Amino acid sequence: MTPHTIRWGIISTGGIATTFSKDLLVDPATRGVTDVRHKIAAVGSRSVPSAQAFIDKLKAASGPSSWGAQNGGLEGTKAYGTYDEVYADPDVDVVYIGTPHPFHHQNAKAALLAGKNVLCEKPFVMDVAELDELIAIAKENKVFLMEAVWTRFQPIAYAVQEAIQSGKLGRPRRVTAELSSFAHIDDRADDDRMIDPKLGGGALLDLAPYPAVWSMLALHQHPQNTDMEPQVLDFSQRIYKRNGVDEMSAFTVKWEGLAEARLLNDFTAWTPRDNACVIDCDKAQLIIDHPLYRPERFRIVPHPQTVAGSSESEAPAVKPDDITEETEHRFSIPAGNGMHYEADHVARCLRDGKLESDRMPLAESRVVQGWLDTVRKGGNSVLKDWPHIAGNW
Numbered sequence: 001m002t003p004h005t006i007r008w009g010i011i012s013t014g015g016i017a018t019t020f021s022k023d024l025l026v027d028p029a030t031r032g033v034t035d036v037r038h039k040i041a042a043v044g045s046r047s048v049p050s051a052q053a054f055i056d057k058l059k060a061a062s063g064p065s066s067w068g069a070q071n072g073g074l075e076g077t078k079a080y081g082t083y084d085e086v087y088a089d090p091d092v093d094v095v096y097i098g099t100p101h102p103f104h105h106q107n108a109k110a111a112l113l114a115g116k117n118v119l120c121e122k123p124f125v126m127d128v129a130e131l132d133e134l135i136a137i138a139k140e141n142k143v144f145l146m147e148a149v150w151t152r153f154q155p156i157a158y159a160v161q162e163a164i165q166s167g168k169l170g171r172p173r174r175v176t177a178e179l180s181s182f183a184h185i186d187d188r189a190d191d192d193r194m195i196d197p198k199l200g201g202g203a204l205l206d207l208a209p210y211p212a213v214w215s216m217l218a219l220h221q222h223p224q225n226t227d228m229e230p231q232v233l234d235f236s237q238r239i240y241k242r243n244g245v246d247e248m249s250a251f252t253v254k255w256e257g258l259a260e261a262r263l264l265n266d267f268t269a270w271t272p273r274d275n276a277c278v279i280d281c282d283k284a285q286l287i288i289d290h291p292l293y294r295p296e297r298f299r300i301v302p303h304p305q306t307v308a309g310s311s312e313s314e315a316p317a318v319k320p321d322d323i324t325e326e327t328e329h330r331f332s333i334p335a336g337n338g339m340h341y342e343a344d345h346v347a348r349c350l351r352d353g354k355l356e357s358d359r360m361p362l363a364e365s366r367v368v369q370g371w372l373d374t375v376r377k378g379g380n381s382v383l384k385d386w387p388h389i390a391g392n393w
């Protein structure tokens with residue numbers, strides 16, 4: 001069967017647009033995919049030379065993406081000096097948006113209004129009101145819209161969820177999840193998007209979508225969950241004095257009747273490498289390695305009371321279906337960075353005429369966006385008054 005080829009329009013030429021585009025050009029066969037393929041039809045930047053330089057670099061790149069460059073993935077790719085030209089290009093099936101978060105809404109809106117399907121980087125937008133507008137436009141224009149939470153499409157994410165949903169670990173009681181990395185914020189320029197308020201800087205908006213992934217997969221999608229509007233119970237932020245964005249955000253979310261998740265992001269410290277997410281269940285803990293955007297290993301670790309010789313093993317006798325031994329489950333990405341799994345998913349959705357992903361549904365993006373709103377608006381960062389404050393810059 002001939003693979004179904006999807007033609008991408010790439011918006012912006014920054015860091016993640018580069019990583020995503022390179023992954024589009026990796027040979028799908030390296031990950032066992034034969035039904036879909038990717039081509040970069042157009043690149044939009046704020047200047048033509050920058051778009052052209054982006055394409056030239058992709059063409060010259062060595063490594064796994066060179067396969068696509070040699071096999072039609074960059075054939076006739078157009079370099080545009082505006083984003084609008086990408087939205088208007090009839091050779092583009094789907095637009096990928098990789099601009100800083102405050103621009104996601106306007107970029108996605110323009111693409112949807114031009115009738116394009118859209119895959120938009122995380123965090124989807126700046127608040128739920130912006131997201132609701134995009135969802136309404138996508139519905140009205142009958143086009144596909146999805147937040148680019150690539151982690152959900154990695155094989156390890158399916159495996160973790162299968163382990164939780166198998167029931168063998170028992171009911172989940174609590175998720176703790178952290179994505180922190182020492183980001184050298186003192187050394188960054190004022191206009192660096194990680195810390196510049198105008199570019200949506202701060203740990204919450206940049207990092208929180210990733211701990212959220214694991215709580216959504218383990219708890220929100222758990223068969224025993226009935227709470228589809230889990231709320232933030234409490235939160236704290238530490239503010240970076242230099243420019244008023246949050247350098248650390250932590251919050252707790254409760255799924256009424258099931259469990260809680262405690263989620264943490266910090267620009268000034270590192271996540272413990274082998275303990276980034278703990279999904280504590282009745283019979284064992286499922287523990288995922290750092291980094292939570294692309295972990296390569298999880299372990300199933302028995303509770304102390306079921307381990308022979310443990311000081312806590314005086315407690316109840318071990319039952320036949322108890323988990324008594326630790327197991328390790330490794331997942332490496334065969335070629336590329338791993339964003340191609342989400343691209344394959346989008347390609348299949350488009351091929352099958354879907355307007356929404358069942359793996360990354362808009363309702364779930366809306367739930368997580370709502371948490372970000374609660375913490376941001378309730379906290380003390382300069383972004384608490386977005387969008388009103390934006391007019392003052």
Ligand SMILES: NC(=O)c1ccc[n+]([C@@H]2O[C@H](COP(=O)([O-])OP(=O)(O)OC[C@H]3O[C@@H](n4cnc5c(N)ncnc54)[C@H](OP(=O)(O)O)[C@@H]3O)[C@@H](O)[C@H]2O)c1
Nearest residue numbers: 012013014015016017045046098099100101121122123193
């Ligand atoms: N999925 C992931 O793992 C992941 C990883 C990193 C970032 N992200 C997300 O992707 C988005 C972009 O992050 P990034 O690290 O790629 O950013 P970046 O390297 O700074 O690139 C952003 C690009 O956006 C364009 N842009 C348009 N208006 C801009 C403005 N006023 N200031 C700066 N750039 C502007 C620029 O491209 P042109 O000049 O070509 O127009 C720029 O190169 C963020 O929302 C971030 O959260 C996701």
